[in-house]
Amino acid sequence: xxxxxxxxxxxxxxxxxxxxxxxxxxxxxxxxxxxxxxxxxxxxxxxxxxxxxxxxxxxxxxxxxxxxxxxxxxxxxxxxxxxxxxxxxxxxxxxxxxxxxxxxxxxxxxxxxxxxxxxxxxxxxxxxxxxxxxxxxxxxxxxxxxxxxxxxxxxxxxxxxxxxxxxxxxxxxxxxxxxxxxxxxxxxxxxxxxxxxxxxxxxxxxxxxxxxxxxxxxxxxxxxxxxxxxxxxxxxxxxxxxxxxxxxxxxxxxxxxxxxxxxxxxxxxx
Amino acid sequence: xxxxxxxxxxxxxxxxxxxxxxxxxxxxxxxxxxxxxxxxxxxxxxxxxxxxxxxxxxxxxxxxxxxxxxxxxxxxxxxxxxxxxxxxxxxxxxxxxxxxxxxxxxxxxxxxxxxxxxxxxxxxxxxxxxxxxxxxxxxxxxxxxxxxxxxxxxxxxxxxxxxxxxxxxxxxxxxxxxxxxxxxxxxxxxxxxxxxxxxxxxxxxxxxxxxxxxxxxxxxxxxxxxxxxxxxxxxxxxxxxxxxxxxxxxxxxxxxxxxxxxxxxxxxxx
Numbered sequence: 001x002x003x004x005x006x007x008x009x010x011x012x013x014x015x016x017x018x019x020x021x022x023x024x025x026x027x028x029x030x031x032x033x034x035x036x037x038x039x040x041x042x043x044x045x046x047x048x049x050x051x052x053x054x055x056x057x058x059x060x061x062x063x064x065x066x067x068x069x070x071x072x073x074x075x076x077x078x079x080x081x082x083x084x085x086x087x088x089x090x091x092x093x094x095x096x097x098x099x100x101x102x103x104x105x106x107x108x109x110x111x112x113x114x115x116x117x118x119x120x121x122x123x124x125x126x127x128x129x130x131x132x133x134x135x136x137x138x139x140x141x142x143x144x145x146x147x148x149x150x151x152x153x154x155x156x157x158x159x160x161x162x163x164x165x166x167x168x169x170x171x172x173x174x175x176x177x178x179x180x181x182x183x184x185x186x187x188x189x190x191x192x193x194x195x196x197x198x199x200x201x202x203x204x205x206x207x208x209x210x211x212x213x214x215x216x217x218x219x220x221x222x223x224x225x226x227x228x229x230x231x232x233x234x235x236x237x238x239x240x241x242x243x244x245x246x247x248x249x250x251x252x253x254x255x256x257x258x259x260x261x262x263x264x265x266x267x268x269x270x
Numbered sequence: 271x272x273x274x275x276x277x278x279x280x281x282x283x284x285x286x287x288x289x290x291x292x293x294x295x296x297x298x299x300x301x302x303x304x305x306x307x308x309x310x311x312x313x314x315x316x317x318x319x320x321x322x323x324x325x326x327x328x329x330x331x332x333x334x335x336x337x338x339x340x341x342x343x344x345x346x347x348x349x350x351x352x353x354x355x356x357x358x359x360x361x362x363x364x365x366x367x368x369x370x371x372x373x374x375x376x377x378x379x380x381x382x383x384x385x386x387x388x389x390x391x392x393x394x395x396x397x398x399x400x401x402x403x404x405x406x407x408x409x410x411x412x413x414x415x416x417x418x419x420x421x422x423x424x425x426x427x428x429x430x431x432x433x434x435x436x437x438x439x440x441x442x443x444x445x446x447x448x449x450x451x452x453x454x455x456x457x458x459x460x461x462x463x464x465x466x467x468x469x470x471x472x473x474x475x476x477x478x479x480x481x482x483x484x485x486x487x488x489x490x491x492x493x494x495x496x497x498x499x500x501x502x503x504x505x506x507x508x509x510x511x512x513x514x515x516x517x518x519x520x521x522x523x524x525x526x527x528x529x530x531x532x533x534x535x536x537x538x539x540x
Contacts, residue, residue, distance in 0.1 A: 098349045112512050117466070261533075
């Protein structure tokens with residue numbers, strides 16, 4: 001079955017290293033499309049490319065300018081292919097102007113010694129089925145494409161300006177339209193955490209991510225095992241200062257395995 | 271005074287969007303130069319560029335292939351300049367082959383509401399002057415370019431294979447040759463944390479960073495205030511799995527302000 005997410009990240013080949021796509025209205029954000037689907041669409045250009053070797057290890061997406069509703073073009077260049085890794089440079093263009101730049105690293109992973117260091121932040125965490133799905137009337141369209149069940153640090157339904165001591169959140173999340181987890185949906189999930197400044201300040205601050213990095217800890221086999229179940233997302237910030245804050249997130253499988261981590265710098269006004 | 275670090279990151283203009291430089295033997299790593307000086311040198315191409323607008327907010331450096339000792343060329347393109355941000359794409363080439371790719375975001379910051387969320391990890395932390403500088407005979411040359419004073423999670427002087435429960439480290443660090451902190455040395459410091467797998471496994475594992483992201487929380491004025499004093503670096507990992515692990519680091523001023531945070535994915539063998 002083709003889901004709305006599949007449609008949002010869909011690309012058509014358009015010659016050497018080029019793909020065309022279009023923004024999907026169901027993933028509209030406050031200004032332009034949800035950054036998560038933009039990140040996933042750029043990654044899709046790599047995954048569809050005939051020269052692709054391996055699976056994603058890291059992806060950095062720089063939101064250089066607004067993405068307008070409608071058609072776009074993606075250029076994806078494999079700048080270096082080694083024995084086990086492959087490095088990509090990407091751009092998303094509209095009317096010949098660069099709106100997004102990205103780099104990606106793929107790798108052919110082999111079985112090695114492995115170990116967790118962080119543990120799943122599941123202290124006192126209710127099961128997904130014991131939590132209510134978020135209902136956020138008036139939220140941008142993309143929010144409705146996810147089923148988010150918050151344990152802590154829920155997005156405020158009303159911006160009452162009561163500053164909070166921190167912006168830590170934990171939520172169970174999956175696509176609202178059930179879909180097996182893959183690298184594309186994992187990339188999009190990396191950007192599915194509300195801007196920390198909303199949670200912290202509870203004030204309507206204009207914001208925009210300038211740079212988003214996703215690290216893929218899971219390989220394809222692990223993702224296939226996960227299927228359509230919820231993942232646990234946790235997010236926090238380190239500092240807000242003079243127009244920019246960072247936020248880091250982790251995405252955990254319900255078996256306690258870390259699937260991805262992500263880090264972004266976000267612009268804010270005032 | 272020109273320090274060894276200044277020499278390592280030095281570039282000469284070589285035509286439109288091009289600079290030439292050379293690796294500095296004092297910063298040699300196990301294979302090729304220290305990634306921190308490579309990152310700083312790429313950032314320097316942006317800072318020296320006549321079209322530069324603003325100060326660094328984020329920098330992502332992808333180590334696509336080995337950098338050989340000797341000369342290199344850097345191409346730095348401002349792909350998009352907005353009112354307050356500027357996006358850059360960079361490559362480091364040797365013999366016409368891409369060895370490193372990078373993207374950078376600059377911004378003109380304005381004074382806004384600001385707040386810390388994380389706090390300096392200074393619990394039970396001795397002052398720098400109460401700790402011994404690291405002495406690591408046989409370490410690669412770059413290690414000697416820093417004065418590192420470890421409070422916890424020191425690099426093992428002997429790899430005894432005794433696996434540790436975690437790889438958290440805290441160290442006071444500054445350039446061995448005193449030099450006022452700036453964006454270049456801050457970028458290099460982001461990569462000055464020993465690979466977490468060395469601390470965790472205490473085994474000689476071949477490793478290589480594939481992608482490094484630095485977020486700059488400090489602005490130029492804050493850096494100028496810092497001067498030559500030590501910064502506090504803390505580092506940890508989330509997970510090691512099938513050939514790759516992540517590590518995240520924070521760099522704090524001794525006044526408790528977060529100056530930078532960094533995140534990398536590292537390849538390891540076995």
